[in-house]
Structures are given as C-alpha cells and as structure tokens.
Amino acid sequence: MLVTVGFIDPGNWAANIATGSEFGYTLLWVVSLSTIMLIVLQHNVAHLGIATGLCLSEAATIYLKPWISKSVLSFAVVASVSTSLAEILGGAIALNMLFDVPLKIGAILVTFFVMIMLFQIHIRKLKDGSLGLFQSSTFIFI
Numbered sequence: 001m002l003v004t005v006g007f008i009d010p011g012n013w014a015a016n017i018a019t020g021s022e023f024g025y026t027l028l029w030v031v032s033l034s035t036i037m038l039i040v041l042q043h044n045v046a047h048l049g050i051a052t053g054l055c056l057s058e059a060a061t062i063y064l065k066p067w068i069s070k071s072v073l074s075f076a077v078v079a080s081v082s083t084s085l086a087e088i089l090g091g092a093i094a095l096n097m098l099f100d101v102p103l104k105i106g107a108i109l110v111t112f113f114v115m116i117m118l119f120q121i122h123i124r125k126l127k128d129g130s131l132g133l134f135q136s137s138t139f140i141f142i
Contacts, residue, residue: 088114 019027045056052059057076060069092106101109117126 016031048059049055054062057073060072064072088107088110089103091110092101092103095101095106095109096103117129121129
C-alpha cells in the first residue's frame with residue numbers, strides 16, 4: 001500500500017501531466033508499463049510475505065546465492081536512493097518556488113528536516129503527519 005500511495009502522489013501526477021503535455025502519447029507506454037510492473041511486484045511480494053512471513057530482502061538473503069542476493073539488493077538500494085533524490089529535489093524546487101531559496105540550499109534543508117523527523121519524532125506521529133499531508137494534497141487536487 002505504501003508503494004501505491006507513493007506512486008499516486010501529486011508530484012508524480014504533475015510530472016506525468018507535464019511530460020504528457022510535452023510529448024503527447026509518445027511516452028504513454030512508460031506509464032502503462034511501470035503501473036503494470038508495480039501491480040505485479042506488489043502482488044508477488046504480498047504473497048511472499050503472507051506465505052513465508054519474510055519481506056523481499058529477507059527472502060532474497062535467505063534463499064538466493066550470496067552473489068545474486070547482493071546484486072539484487074544493491075539494485076534495490078540504487079532504485080530507492082534514486083527515488084529519494086527525486087523527492088528531495090522536488091522539495092528543493094518547492095522551496096525555490098515559494099521562498100526563492102537556492103536549489104542546493106533547499107535540498108540541504110529538505111534532507112535536514114527529513115533527518116530530524118526520522119530521528120526525533122515517534123513513528124505514530126510520523127504516520128499521522130504523512131496521512132494529514134496526503135489528505136490535504138488530495139483535497140487540493142479535488
């Protein structure tokens with residue numbers, strides 16, 4: 001569910017709309033393929049978790065050869081870091097648009113505030129805050 005919520009956030013919608021307005025239907029296959037891959041991956045990982053009680057990284061470490069496991073998990077880490085960098089850049093662009101903060105300083109500020117939230121705030125408060133932000137962005141788009 002977390003991946004689905006992240007996949008339909010307003011930033012992705014804005015990027016898809018901007019790309020669609022520039023390239024038309026030429027890149028529609030990318031969005032369609034990524035959505036299909038997302039559904040298949042979530043379905044398979046959900047079944048893995050239900051059947052074994054393990055997450056994908058735990059199962060890869062236990063059941064795959066070490067060199068295969070490390071390469072698969074390394075690609076997963078690279079993908080995760082890439083996604084996080086896009087979100088940090090999105091926050092920096094928002095700060096630039098709202099308060100005319102330079103992008104590099106905005107990226108540092110976003111990273112700093114995320115670290116504060118991760119290390120100082122109880123997970124329940126973080127979940128409630130994320131839900132509140134998601135609901136407010138939903139109402140803004142409606």
